Amino acid sequence: MRVILLLVAIIFSSVLSAQVVWIDPADATVDSTITVYFDATQGDQGLMGFTENVYVHTGVITTESYGNSDWKHVVADWGADDPNVLMTRLETNLYSLSYNIRSFYGIGTDETVLKLAFVFRNVDGSVTARNADGSDIIVPLQLNSDWVYQSFSNTNSGLIIQTSGGQVVLRDYTQAIETEILPSGNTSEPSYAIVAEPTGYPFSVNETGNAIFVEGEQMDLTIQKSPLKIYYIQNDTVTALKSFFTSDNGSGGLLTLDLDADAKLYGGGSRAVPFNLRGYSLDLYNQAHYGYSANVNNLNVSIPVFVSSEKVAWIFDNHHPGQVAVSGEGMTDLGYQANGGNLRFFVTAGDDLNIVSSNISNLIGKAPLPPMWGMGFIQSRYGYETQSEAESIVSQMRDADFPMDALVLDLYWFGGTNRMGDFDWDLSRFPNPDQMISTLHNQGVETILITEPYFTLESDHYNTISSLGYFAKQENGDPFVLWGFWAGDASLFDMSSPSARDWLWPKYENLLNQNIGGLWTDLGEPETHPAEMTHESGSAADVHNIFNNLWAEMIFENAQSMFTHRRMFNLTRSGYTGMQRYGTYPWSGDIQRSFDGLRSQIPIMLHMSISGVGYMHSDLGGFTGGGQNSELYTRWLELGAFSPIMRAHGTGVPTEPIFYDTQTQNYVRNAINLRYDFLPYNYTLAWEYSTLGIPLARPMNYYANSPSVLDDLGDQYLWGKDVLVAPVLAEGVTERLVYLPDGKWANYYSGQVWNGNTSITANAPLGTIPVYLREGGFIVQSQENLKTTKQYQSDSIQIKHFISADGQTSEQHWYHDNGEDPNNLLSGNYDLMTLTGNTIGTASSITLEVTENNLTAPERRMEFKVYGLNTPPEQLALNDHTIALSSSQSAYNQSLPAAYWNGTFLYVHFNWRDTTINIEFDSEPAGLDLITDRNGSNVLVAPNPIYNHSVVQIWVDQPAEYEFALMGVDGKIYGKANSYLFTGKQSLPLANISENIDLMHAGVYLLQVRSGSNQEVVRLVQTN
The missing domain is CATH 2.60.40 (Immunoglobulin-like)
Structure with missing residues (x-):
């Protein structure tokens, strides 16, 4: 008991x-x-x-x-x-x-x-x-606590509060504070979630009366002695430990934290509920739900990591089953219960949710880079039953011009359900697997194989494992047999046993030696896990939530050690905090094939992103239930184009686009092609996730500075920082409401510009997914018409850029490596390019430079597609060389470098290897660029294009001191001058500001004129 x-x-x-x-x-x-x-x-x-x-x-x-x-x-x-x-x-x-x-x-x-x-x-x-x-x-019910404050000690190991019930230990992790509650006689337990180490330095402490004031690296504490309460403070009060209670032997307990009454709450792993968790009670126990759709609180991945819209995060570091209760709107309780282990949690905070995500990743670990092929389209079904069927599917997909990077083989590869636990090919179904794997690989398609932790009594290895004692057991020590298990009577492999895992690894080593691309580890919740089952490391409850992590860790660590030039790809259904460290790519379980099922996927993806797991995705098209529905299939594949992993899977109806009507095939092909166009952008998002801990899919309020309607949105999201995605999630809908955050946003397809902080109605006929580009944003895309990521050479690139707002500078990165080596980030074997956009007045510039160059760069055919211009630029310079706009698309295509205006977009293309590129342009007539300040003053420079004899003319309303600065669009100063000017028309030689006008390179320059708080900017052109 x-x-x-x-x-x-x-x-x-x-x-x-x-x-x-x-x-x-x-x-x-x-x-x-x-x-x-x-x-x-x-x-x-x-x-x-x-x-x-x-x-x-x-x-x-x-x-x-x-x-x-x-x-x-x-x-x-x-x-x-x-x-x-x-x-x-x-x-x-x-x-x-x-x-x-x-x-x-x-x-x-x-x-x-x-x-x-x-x-x-x-x-x-x-x-x-x-x-x-x-x-x-x-x-x-009401219960009682006996944790009465007695004393404290400040040590290198943390601040230790001694109470009548035991110790409360506080440790500083620079960006977070750990709180561990240790009943008398308990010691600190190892963590399965946290990889960071505390600073190892004592706090700065000041004791006054009933309070202890504690200064940490970034977060401070105020400890109220009676009744014992701990406040966590960063700038303002962040949260508080209001009460806590432990069992009489220290195994489990409950605590209550303070949650801002108006805050929204996110995270907790995979939850098919609205994006805001207020008012929900959530079990922390991995559960498989077959055919679920909407409003399912608890699913396959329970991660006790929660983040509020107030930019505060709580990480509960306890893997035992438990529960989190989130009080409703207007209330202030965040309750946590653990059914075993010590009560331990971390608090961290930041100015933005992206900082909070980074802090969380520093605590729980970062994900390795995926193999580049994992960012392509993956085709799956339950299941391809023979080698000929698998090869035929790939051939038909190729013949129908569908890009594809992997094929997933379900349990038929080893013989079917009753052979679950086998690791050898069923040669009656797959007579020549090596040849098949090689043939598919030569077509740019990797092979992914399923394995499960259950071994049927008929499987090849059952008797051996039983004799070794590597199955979960009954109380008497015999293997626990799951009579009537859906695959056949079976036992569960004991992943908690190190020796059992050591025995299992060679089976995976053998598969990887066959050059398969990746693994599919299924049923790892574990799906069927009776409470009376025992493991080497404890009870079923002790092992349940970490079972899949132990499995994934065993595969990842061994694979990294033995297969040093390939990245692990583990398609998995379950996990716990830190699962991202092991090359896992989770999906949302056996979702119902319905629009309700589709609508659940964005909140699930975002909750997982907030929980630190960035590759959550779904069975595109839905897994089970319902018939073949072209509209649903199309809309789900559209969402898949902007999901961390794009993988079609299901049972009962075709999952492959080739088995749909021609129109549906065209829609889906376009969605998959769009996915491949975005490959450089998406791969850079993967790099951001691996290095910064920032997920690929981000909630709408990720960069918001104040509470707004964005805090609740669960039907649209940010794809990276610069792209907004608003999928259609309802049947028969051809338009939808889209909320745009602050700033301006451009329609990805048409270029139409919208002001932000408002909602718009987006046109979204079947086959179109609303996508928007943020002002100042960059999208790096491939123009190689890829059919597999293996064709990607980064030698034909288009960069879409929405010019920055006046006075603003925007920056984005573009990461590139070989897509295979797991050690590229450590060895520096990659290229990192930086893109910068700047606008001052009507003069804009774009800079492309290589900031880390460790690869042999190919000569790239580069093209910029510029959004946000109302008129064609009169002047455009590429690295100070003026380029006239081509008169037609045909003339543009035949010249390098060249520029072209099609009435909406500005196109600039050129060949490039690794030198810094600077593009400068404007959108106003070249002769006069006039800006009127609040006092009505006018500034004119003539002649313009400029020479040494050009003159600045100013109409002055009131006498004042004027400051003049001549600069490049990159901010470089070429000259300054001051002059007191009286009312009326005044003149100043441009040579008084800079003596070297005739020596300046051709390009666009800016004359900034200031008087007090007023400022005017005139665009100048030098044609030397």
């Missing part, structure tokens, strides 16, 4: 519960006699106005429970006419029942009750009443 937890009353249920049911006394403990009141007008109103008898179906949630649905000590059978659970009618719609909690439920002295659970019913259970959302009604 689980040991007793001493807990306080905190909200571990929906805020709606208090409206439906309340108890008297409100602070009841397990030994209290209470009266339960039920208001039938609240909740789902299932019994409102009911005139017959009303009964309560009730139980308790204990520390043995895995969530609010896991009731213990249920009183009376469902549908029984039992007087013990008959409610007393006080008035219409109001009922009560009184009882002593311990005796009514039969609670033992060694059990801890956290909450009471209720559903109300008629006599036979055909009519019920629950919360408004259909969930069970949960009421927390």
Whole structure:
């Protein structure tokens, strides 16, 4: 039995519960006699106005429970006419029942009750009443704490607060503070989540009366002694540990943190719920849900990492099953319960969510770079049953002109369900696997093979593993057999055993030696994992959430050691905090083939991104249920074009685009082609994720400075910093509302410019996904018409750029390497290019330079496509050489370097290897560029194009001191002057500002004129 937890009353249920049911006394403990009141007008109103008898179906949630649905000590059978659970009618719609909690439920002295659970019913259970959302009604109980402050000590190992119940240890990690609660006799436990180390220095501490003030590297603490409470402060109060309680032997506990009443909350791993988690209770227990669609709180990946819209993050460093309860809007509790281990958590904060993401990644580790082929299109199905079928699919995809980089083989490669656990090819289905792998590879297609942790009794290795003791066991030490498991009677491999993992690795080594591209590790929640199962490292509960991480770590670490020139690609369904460190590429499980299923995917992807896992994706098209639906398939593939991994998969209907009608094929081909066009941009996003911890898909408020409607958006997202993606997620829809953040945004396809901080209606017929480019943004794209990423040479590149706002400079990077070597980041075997955009007045510039050059650069055919211009530039210079606009697209195509204006976009192309490129241009007539300040002064330079004898003419309204600066568009100063000017038309020789006008290179220059707080900028042209 689980040991007793001493807990306080905190909200571990929906805020709606208090409206439906309340108890008297409100602070009841397990030994209290209470009266339960039920208001039938609240909740789902299932019994409102009911005139017959009303009964309560009730139980308790204990520390043995895995969530609010896991009731213990249920009183009376469902549908029984039992007087013990008959409610007393006080008035219409109001009922009560009184009882002593311990005796009514039969609670033992060694059990801890956290909450009471209720559903109300008629006599036979055909009519019920629950919360408004259909969930069970949960009421927390009051419990007590004995953690009374005694003293503190400040050491290199942290600040240690001694209490009557044990120690609270605070450690500084520069960007975060760790808090570990150690009951008397407990020691710190190793972490499966955290890879960072504390600073190892004592805090700066000042004690005054009832408070201890602590200064950390970035975050400060205020510790209130009585009652014990800890405030975490960065600039303003960030959060607080309000209360905590541990079991009598230290195994598990519960704590309550302060959450800003207006803050939104995100993260927690894979959750098919809205993007804002306020009001939700979330189990921390990996669960497989077959055919789910929407409103499923708990799925295959539970990661106890949460981030608020106030730019605060909490990482709960405990892998045991538990629960997080997020109070509703306007309330301030963030509750966390762990069913084992020490209570330990980290707090970090930043000015923006991207800084918070980076801080989190510094704590839990960063992802390795993916193999470049993993960024291409991956085709899968349950499943390709023979070698001839697999080869035929690839040939048909190629013949239909679909780009493709990998084919996934489900369990038929080793013989089917009853052979689960085999690692050898079924030669009756795949007679020559080496030849198949080689043939596909030569077509640019990698092979990915599924494996599972369950071994059927018929599998080749079952008896060997059983004799070695490497299966999870019964209490008597025998293998735990899962009779009736869907693949056949089977046992679960014990991934918690180091020796078992050592035995298993050579099986994967053999597969990788066959030159497969990657692995598919399925069912690793584990999908079926009875509580009575035992492992070498502990109980099922002790191992459950980290099972898949142990599996992934074993594969990754060995592969990195033995296959030093290839990157690991592990397509996996489950995991825990830190899973990204092991080359894992998770998907969202067995999603229903429906628009509800599709709508769930963006929140899932964003919650995982916020949790530190950047490669979450879905079975494009949906996995199961429903028939073949061309519209749904198209819309899902459109989303897939802007997902971290683009992989079609499912069962029951075709998953390959070649089996759809011609129009659908065209739509899907365009989506996949768009994916390949974005390859350089997407690969750079992968580099950002590996180096900075910033995910590929980012929530809309990722760069926002203040609360807004962006905080709740879960149906659109940022793809990197510069691209906004708004997929169509509903059936029959050809337009949708899109909210644009601050700044200007350009339609990716048409170039139409919109002001931000507003919503627009986007035209989105089937086959079109709304995409927008941020002002100042860059998109580096391939123009190679790729059919596989192996064709990508980075030698034909188009860079889309939306010119920066006046007075602004924007910067973006472009990362390039060979796409294979796992050590490129460490060895420096890559190129890093920097793109800079700048606008002052009507003069804009674009700079392309190589900032890290360690590869032999090819000569690249470069093209810039410039957004945001209203008129064609009158002057354009490439590295100070003037380029006249071509008169036609044909003339442009036949010249290098050249520039062309098509009425919307400016195109500039040239050959480039590694020298710095600077493009300068304007969009106004060359003779006069006039800007009027707030006092009505005018500035004119003539003649312009300029010479030494050019004159600056100014119309002055009021006498004042004027400052003149002549500069390049890159900010370089060529001359300065000051002059006091009187009212009227005044003149100043340009040579008074700079004596070397005739010696300046051809290009665009700026004359900046200041008077007090007023400023004017005139664009000048030098034609030397």
